[in-house]
Amino acid sequence: MHDAQPLIVTLVGGLVLAFIFGMAAHRLKLPALAGYLLAGVVAGPFTPGYVANAHLAQELAELGVILLMFGVGLHFSLKDLLEVKAVAIPGALVQMAATTALGMVLGWALDWPLAQGFVFGLALSVASTVVLLRALEERHLFETSRGRIAVGWLIVEDLAMVLALVLLPALASVGSPDQAESGRSLWITIAMTLGKVGLFVALMLIVGKRFIPWLLKFVAHSGSRELFRLAVLAIALGIAFGAAQLFGVSFELGAFLAGMMMGESKLAQQAAEDTLPLRDAFAVLFFVSIGMLFNWHVLLEHPLTVLAAFLIITLGKGLVAYVIVRAFGRPKRTAITIGISLAQIGEFSFILASLGVSLGFLSGPARDILLAAAIVSILVNPLMFKWLDRLREEPASEVATDIPFVATGQTGHVVVVGYGRVGRATVQDLQAAGHRVLVVDLVEERVAELRGQGVEAVLGQASGDDVLDVLNLPGATALIVTIPDPFESGEVVRVARAKHPGLFIVARAHDTEPAVHLAAQGASEVVMAETETGRAMVALLPAHG
Incomplete structure (x- = not known):
């Protein structure tokens, strides 16, 4: 047995179990992450067999969170965040305060010490980065106003938790005999923490915004895709670790800002594609690591308390977020999306809980x-999003798009x-050729843009019966599917x-395997970008001889 084996066994065991249970969940029409969590329970110390x-597992999962936040940063700009600051900053702070208060009320009802109720409530107030971002990514919501508000809200929560994790040890010493000295120490700690965060953000905005795109461009000119991928990972992980x-x-905030600065480069799309496989693999390990923490005995020993905490996370926090977003004049659909996005807790809650126990x-x-x-909240959250997906769009008086x-x-x-x-x-070419067009897309802004141009567009998932039924496909000339996935x-x-x-159905593919898959699913024709590019280049050559 070699010393390195625990790492290999954990990595292989986690991924294999996640695949087995993830496939089982998919077959049962359950969210795949339910299978990943169950894989963690099986691999955890509270069930017999393999441990x-x-x-x-938690360290590997941290890599997934870093890469996920880095990927989100690639799709965001400082302008995007500033556009939602009026909602995200006060909204996140008020929601965290209200949820913490609900947790303290539960603690008071259970005769817990005030400090325990406070830490418990604070842990309930912050949403899981991975759960929230995966839900937004699956529904293509990053480019919508709802998605930007959710991510901005998440960043504010992240900053608040950074401060909380630094302050808790300082608060633990407040009860010392020298009360005045403890108070001064607390204020010094707050000032130093805020100063460090401000310095890092300023450094990224001033230096990183120029240096990171330049470095990517420099590496890309080497012509080595391997070096480019290595540069992307080195920047993402290096800045997160240095931060x-x-x-x-x-780590999460550092990776997000690294991605946001890299997003200034024209090579950002390639960087996102190169990190996607690693992001997906390590994100799966995140859910496995959570499942490993689950002690099922607590459901038998404290069922009502677990239920009360669950209701605070889902109903309590979700309703608070809904009311806040509506108070800022945002549409109901946006408020519901934010409420559901935040109706779960994850990695920061576990870190805070571990620190709270040690102190x-x-x-x-x-x-x-x-x-x-x-x-339980992580298991239920995808079901809440499925309910949201089934909601028909609001009337035009509520949301213009x-x-x-x-x-x-x-x-x-x-x-x-x-x-x-x-x-x-494709739409531009069809219109130029005189065809009438009907577009289906999941991004509100795109649909609004099309409708503003007088083009009929439907906002929704094209594979859903409610969408397909309004497209009049029997009367259509063709269906063209341009989705890259x-x-x-x-x-x-x-x-x-x-x-x-x-x-007649036409679909696009990047390679032979996806093309075969699409043909097997029923596509009449599959267009491969590489093949069509080659044909176009040959067509441009002068006639031979």
């Missing part, structure tokens, strides 16, 4: 109750699914083909 190294070690900033603020049973409520699904009156039209770069070019586009093709066997 993975919990410490190593934590030198400035006391969380004597939190008891072991209270920590177990917190972990149980967190895991959202109208109820109304069957199109068009015939002989072309339905285009996806209005990204390829979808936009082969699994997502394959599902659209499969459902459309099952409903309309005679429909």
Whole structure:
């Protein structure tokens, strides 16, 4: 047995179990993360059989959180964050205060010490980065106002928790005999923490904004894709680690700012694609590591307390967030999305709970109750999002870009699914050729843009029955699916083909395997970018001879 084996066993065991239980969950039409969590429970110390190294699993999971926040930063700019600051900053702070108060009320009802109720409530107030971002990513909400508010809210919570984790040890010493000295020490700690965070942010905005895009461009000119990928990972992980070690900033915030600065480069899209496989793999390990913490005995010993904590996380925190967002004049759909996004807790809550136990603020049973409520909230959160997905859009008086699904009156039209770069070019070419077009997209801003141009557009998931039924596919000339993800586009093709066997369907693919998959799902024609590029280049050559 070699010393390195615990790492290998934990990594392999976690991924294999996650795959097995994730596939089982998918077959049962449950969220895949339910399978990942169950894999963690099986690999954890509270069930018989194989037990993975919990410490190593949590460190591997931390890599997933870093890469995920880095990927989010690539899609954001400082302008995006400043646009939502009026809602995100006061909203996050008020919501955290209200949820902490609810936790303290629960602690008072259970005769807990005031400090324990406070730490318990504070842990309930902060949402999981991974759960929230995966939900937004799956629904393509990053580019919407709802997504930007949610991410801005998350960043504020992150900063607040950084401060809380620094202050808790200082608060533990406030009860010392020299009360005045303890008070001064507390204020010095607050000032130093805020100063370090401010210095790091300023350094990234002034130096990082120029240096990181320049470095990426320099590496790209080397012509080595391997070096480019290495540079992307080195920047993401290096800045996250440096932020934590030198400035006391969380890994997550450091990675987010690194991604945001890299987003200034024209190579940001390539950087995002290169880190995607690692992000997905380590994000899975995050859920496995959470499942390993689950002590199922607490459900038998404190069922009502776990239920109360769960209700605070979901109903209490969700309702508080909903009321706050509505108070700022935002639409109901936006408020519901933010409320559901925050109706779960995760990694920061666990870190805070562990620190609280080590400082004597939190008891072991209270920590177990917190972990149980967190895991149940993570399991339920995807179901809440599924409910949100089924909600029909609000009336035009509520949100100008959202109208109820109304069957199109068009015939002989072309339905285009996806209005990204390829979808936009496709629509322009179709219009230039005189075709009538109907577009389906998940991003509100894109749909609003199309409607503003007089183009009929539907906001929704194209594989859903409620959307397909209003597109008049039997009367359409063709269905063109421009979504880059082969699994997502394959599902659209499969459902459309099952409903309309005679429909002409064109889909896009980047490689041979996705092309075969799309053809198997029912695509009439599959266009591969590389093949079409080659044909176009050959067509440009002068006639031979």
